[in-house]
Amino acid sequence: MRRRLWRRALDGRVLFALAVLALFGYVLFETAGLSARAQQFPIATALPAIALAAVQVVRELRAAARGPADAPVEGAVALSALAQFAAFFAVVGLFGLLAAVPLFSLLYLRVVAGESWARSAVYAALAWAFTLAVFVSLLHVPLPAGIIPPLVVGTEQ
């Protein structure tokens, strides 16, 4: 019985509804330190939200009891896409956007999309040239520099 309850509670939909409930609970807690006027709107928002979120948690628990909502295959594909997405931003954080675009394009197209090395390399080169020509030279848009390039070059990109 206890195990079944835990399995229900660990369903993604239930967790999301619980997170919403916790968020509005935190808002109520946080508003205690605000002036009376600044409190009005957050409290007026949080109180009905807590009630509605509690209703939603119960609904999701009931829905979870009827069966799992996520197919495992769909979950694996989604996780893979999330990992690729996270990898892109990790590379941006480390090497900066100008380096991340060709690097990620090359590896993504070769490893994930199954394109040939030559085709992936051409795409990566074009993506780098496009970024440089349009955003750096033409529009003068500042790009995230990353952690490593400033350490190596000794100045901001």
Place this chain on the structure above:
Amino acid sequence: MGSLATVLQWPTAGLLVLGVAIGFVVGILPGLGGAVTLALMLPFVYDMDPIPAFAFLLGMHAVVATTGDITSVLFGIPGEATTVATILDGHPMAKRGEAGRALGAVLFSSLVGAIIGAAALAISVPIVRPLVLTFQPPEFLMLGVLGLSFVVALSGTNLVKGFLMALGGYLIGMVGLDPYAGSPRFTFGQLYLWDGLSVVLVVLGLFAVPEVLQLMSSRGSIAQQGVATTRLTGVFQGVRDTIDNWWLTVRCSLIGVFIGFIPGMGGATAQFIAYAHAQQTSKHPEEFGHGSIEGVLAAGSVNNSKEGGTIIPTVAFGVPGSTSMAILLGAFLIVGLVPGPDMLTKHLDVTFSMVWVIVLSNFLAVGVSFLFLRQLVALTFIKGTLLAPFLLLLITIGAFSTHNNVLDIVTMLVFGAVGYTAVRFDWPRAPLLLAFVLGDLTERNLFLSNQLYGWAWLGRPIVLVLIVLSLLGIVYSVRRRSSFAPPVELAP
């Protein structure tokens, strides 16, 4: 005519053409919606003046539905949620070898619809202006409340989730300095958050990130090979059909304007209402759903005329009529304009330039569509994996250019997580955005109303009318939800 000359000046005209080109491709690519594209392009208008910025954004948005009809007809895949009804008769026509005729009809009727929608926007200015100029903070507060009452219509299948998302939108709108004493609220000790959250980052996270992730998950090409014939003869027969059925085209266009004017009704709803009207008044209702040219004309004319309609409440009252308009409202704030009375007096040139942008962009889009139909269709076979790195580049630059701060990217990713989870667990995103955009306006006007009038503002005549309209809007939406189930799953 002065506004037309302004739109035709450089660089406005160039940005209009660029926007149309982007909207053109996006409309053809199923899955990349107009709202997502607006979200992606919003950061690039920071340094633009208002008219060039709207020429770029509105030009892009205005043609998305026009070209979205192309894939609806050829492949039975809606390029946009608002072009779903085009499939019902357009695709059967394509399957029986009349793709060219269906495309000719849907594109030409879209053009007629766009012109009628733009004319409605222009004509509404002298009518709406005296009304808007009488508005004081209590009336603007109630307009915010009226806009929020449409959360019901935007909530999809679950009203509780819709309201929770709207309250969440209010909450994130409160981040920053409070409007009463200027003390930090929900800033977690971060100076970065004192100015509040940027609408660009919220929009990119909520709408663009989930779409990119979806594209990365799907891996295949956007349209599947071999699902339809691409014989494109009889295009001008379709144009002639539009002229022969001109009264139907005008009626359906006016339905689009009217429904577009009512915030929260949505373009998809407008299409089905116009489609139902065309079937009711047709001499051959039995042909609908099997390749009726009248069905194609109804769907085609309404999807662009509604744009003029949705812009009216956005410009005149600051109440966005749809998700795309909520994003466009963000553009107003970025270029330093406040929707409302000023748009009908001080910035009337900007409002009228919007009229011309809608007309010109649709002329451009339809003209180019007729010239390059076959080549455009080939775009739908681009693999999603080839688009993903490019879209990642755009969202990263879009986010970073907000304040040139790495925290911009972090903020966008936080909202990306919210947007992705919302899509995955079927929580509507539009109410969150609507409440975020309207939240600040509502809180400030509540403060001003109480300061100026105490609680007596509740008795003002226009306020009472707006309270009644808000309640009617909620009741109508709730009743419609219980009696109307759309035939196709529509994007929020």
